[in-house]
Amino acid sequence: MLNQPSPLDLTFQALADPTRRALVERLVRGPASVSELAQPLDMSLPAVMQHLAVLESSGLVRSEKVGRVRTCRIDAAQLSLAEQWINQRRMEWVSRLDRLGQYLETLKDEDGEES
């Protein structure tokens, strides 16, 4: 049974490529047209558009075509989704280290009482 990829699957998948991360890095600074996005990249326009399609299907990027110009912008909510998942893991990790630290303190105190 193959499940549909979740928004989080698609977001992390979209971020797993240096060109797509470069596009996100550019778009957090403001909207840009497809040709503006392609300009600094050393690849063909169709290749850039393919990367943008992956970013769009993940929800990280939205685009709108007015006349002949397609303008892309970031969807910060989708980026937050990935950020929240990772932050949550770090908080659990830190709280585990705190508990370990407290436990080690208890051992030290017990040791102190015995000696």
Added chain:
Amino acid sequence: MLNQPSPLDLTFQALADPTRRALVERLVRGPASVSELAQPLDMSLPAVMQHLAVLESSGLVRSEKVGRVRTCRIDAAQLSLAEQWINQRRMEWVSRLDRLGQYLETLKDEDGEES
């Protein structure tokens, strides 16, 4: 020309799967053996080991075999790498919104002076 995937590529790639995220969620709470990790998952042991191999090659998970038991633990530094990349984007995004807000305030002030 195919470049080698970077640590960040491999980390986001590793997180782009719900089973691998479940393994990370379990391992941030403390080290576990492969069979402990497999126990709550509805899949074969070889499938779990394949997911663990992806996590290990990304650097998110490290494992050590003592006798017949392989124990896995999280490498929080690798998780931080992904977190930092996303946090950095959010900070740029927020600072852009701040600048936009300041600009809108300027427009409002100018409008106020004119009326």
